[in-house]
Every structure is written in structure tokens, then in C-alpha cells.
Amino acid sequence: MLSKNQIKFIHSLKLKKYRDLHSQFMAEGTKLVMDLVESNYHVKEVFAVKEWIVEHAERLRAVGIILTEVTDEELSRITALSSPSPVSALCSIPEREAIITVPRQGLTLALDEIKDPGNLGTIIRIADWFGIRNIICSHGSVDLYNPKVVQSTMGSIARVNVIYTSLPEILSNLEPNVKVYGTFLTGENIYKADLENDGIIILGNESAGISLEVKQFVTDKIYIPSFDVTGHAESLNVSMAAAVVCSEFRRRTITE
């Protein structure tokens, strides 16, 4: 049973202002909620229909999560989706450490003003698939806890660290010889370029690409060649580009 105040509170979390104020966000769906439960995230309370609770209660009670039984009708009143799932969870936003250096080893994605929630969610999912554990977003990028971002990660939000910072600041403090790859419409053909297994891959804004202030830190410009002989294909969407780029970096580790 949900009170009017609870419903109002949950609704308020659709806005970044209130998510920041309360350091909480909502997540919906079995896969996503269970992935968060198994992660470092703190799931405070789970709202679910009876059948769902029966199936999952043991696991959730074992880790001390409050379980609240609600009806389908109540779930439909708190959902941010067009068709509500049988479970919604209230989670704490972890305190983000103010990192000042990028891990020397492994690949890190840096997102320069990614604005579309679906793109950020998809990029997190791609990073997860390709074993990239860290994403750095510019301050102006869409918020990680936006309901559309959370949902479109399909649970990958539980496994990929996403932090917000100033890209120029972090890029000007790199250790020597760290490669900074940037995707452009010109540069070196990604299929022929020298790609290392450590470094930073920058992906730019949906319309403007990589900003001038970030571009100056790029050591290796790469591009995905088009095979469209008409020359009309405008560009790949940034999340599709992320899929191709991450795939190509990882391919090198197993075939070369």
C-alpha cells in the first residue's frame, strides 16, 4: 500500500533537482532491480506485486531490503514507463568521489556533452558488454539517474562506474603517454589505426561532436569509414559509433 505522500515523493524523483536533494532514484523491472541488489548500490525499498515478492523475497530479505506489496494499479501510478513492470525500487545515489586521475590501465570512455538519455543508457550497456568499467561524463551530459537512462542500461548501471567531472581538467592531468582517442568524421580509419588496450576514448555530443576545448587533448583521431557510395549517409548515431569503436578495440585483443 502506497500513501499519497509516497507517490508524490516517487514522482518528484523524475526531476534531477529532487534526485539531488534526496540522493535517491527509482529503477524498474526485475533484471534491473536484481542487478542493483547484487551490486554496490544500496536498494532502500522495493515495491512489487504479490507474485513477484513471493518469488524474490528470500534473496531480498537476506540483504535487508524493505519489501512493500503494492497492486498493479499502484505500480501504474508510480511508473516512469509506458507499461509498468511488476517491480519498482527506491535506491540511494552513491556519493561520487571527485576523481582527478584516470586509471592508467584499461579503457575508459569519456562522454563530451551526451544529451540524449537513450544514448547514455545504451553507451553504458555497450561499455558493460565490452568490459569497460569506467565512464567519465562532462558536467553538461544528461544525468545518470534520469529514469530513461536508468531503464535503458538494462542493468548495466549496476556494473559500470559513471562519474561527472570537467573533461578538460581531467585530460590535462593525465599521466604521460596516455592515449586519448577521439572519434571524428576525419582522422585515421579505425580498422587500420593503431589501437591500444589502455587509454581514453572520447565520444562527442549528438550534434556538435567533440568540443574544441576537449579536442586539443586528443592524441589519436579516428573515424569509422562509411561504405555508402552515394555519400548521403550523414553519420552514425553516437551510441552506434560507440558500439563499433568498442568492438574494434576489443577485437584487437583477441585476434592480434
Added chain:
Amino acid sequence: MLSKNQIKFIHSLKLKKYRDLHSQFMAEGTKLVMDLVESNYHVKEVFAVKEWIVEHAERLRAVGIILTEVTDEELSRITALSSPSPVSALCSIPEREAIITVPRQGLTLALDEIKDPGNLGTIIRIADWFGIRNIICSHGSVDLYNPKVVQSTMGSIARVNVIYTSLPEILSNLEPNVKVYGTFLTGENIYKADLENDGIIILGNESAGISLEVKQFVTDKIYIPSFDVTGHAESLNVSMAAAVVCSEFRRRTITE
């Protein structure tokens, strides 16, 4: 100036039933409309604000397209988007030829029950970028002229042929030795598999994957390996998989 009846007619085209009845669909935005104008599609009428008409009138009148000046307010009443663009176009749905064979040369995508409009639009855009000119959809796939599909192609709809047919029927009528690649969660690692430049690549439904009746025609099972050591990353979304697969097929043509 738009009449009430025109507005009603345009709205009706959001539904497949009325698009089929009238063989017409709507497209919005400068890039998409101009790509359609330059293609084999027949653009019947363009509704745009004054400034847009001034800029594009010469090109459109040269090919005999009716231009109707409308206000922003009128455009907001006919748009299928959350923020309307300065131009909307009424286009004819071309008669689809009942094809019974797949081109022997080049790559063709076959989509087995792709249901999400954004996924179909994105896959068309990927095909365009990677120079794949033909897509075959199972009858149960989402409609090409669904406004969300049209918009998410970003103009690629003008350059990629999409037809709807029975996949088992077309796959049982292939010429000898045509490769049929299917993406699965098991199979041969795509980065190591033998990939030819001619053949059919089948992509399956968002939840169910490739159906049993289509699977029997697959000659080469391939999969995209995950680099997520936790093993929790569920899968790549079908449009991300399409990006990785098309990229890998095309890479072979330039580096091997």
C-alpha cells in the same frame, strides 16, 4: 493554411491501417524531407514555415512538389514529434514488388520480427552507413512507415530498400551456396569467423531472437563475444549488434 480535414487526414496516417488505405506517410525535418525529395520516393506535398520555403522553394518547385506555407502553430498540430520541425512532407508509399529471390551479390539484412520502431530505424541507418542496400523484414516486423521508424532513419529510408515478406519462403528459395549468417548467443566468434562479402545476415527479435522456423536456414552461426568478466551483461540490443556485425563484415573488405 491547413484545413481541419487535412489535419485529420495527416493524423490518421499515424496508424498503419490508414497508411495502407491511402498509401501515404508523413516525414518531418529538413534532412529527411530533402533526402526523400532526392530519392525515388514521390513527395506529394510539403508543409513548411515561410523561411523554410524561401530557402528550399527553387529545388522543390523544380521537381514539381506542391508547397504549402503553414505556421509553427499548424506544424505543432500535425507533428508526430515532441518538438516539431519547420517542415513536414506527405509522401507516397511505393508499391512493393513481391520479390522471391535475394540478390546473389552483396550483403542483405533479414529482420526476423523486429518490433521496436527505434530499432528498425537505427538498423536502416546502420545499413545505409555500411552500404547495405537491401533489408528483408518478416511480415510481423514493425511497419517501415511508422512515424518513429521514418524519423529515426535520419534520411536513410530514402536510400535503403526495405521489403516485407515471409522469411522461411525466401530463405528456402535461395540460390545454391548463398551464406546465411545468423546472430546467436553461441556460435562462432564473429572476430574469428569466416565472413564473406555476399550473403544474408539475419537479426532476431528483441526478446526471442531468431525464430525456430528461420533458424533452420542459417548456414553460419555467429556471436559477438562479451568482455564483461562478471558475466552479468545480458546481451547487446539488436541495433547495437547490427552495428557491430555490419562493421565487422565491412572491415574484412578493407583489411584482408
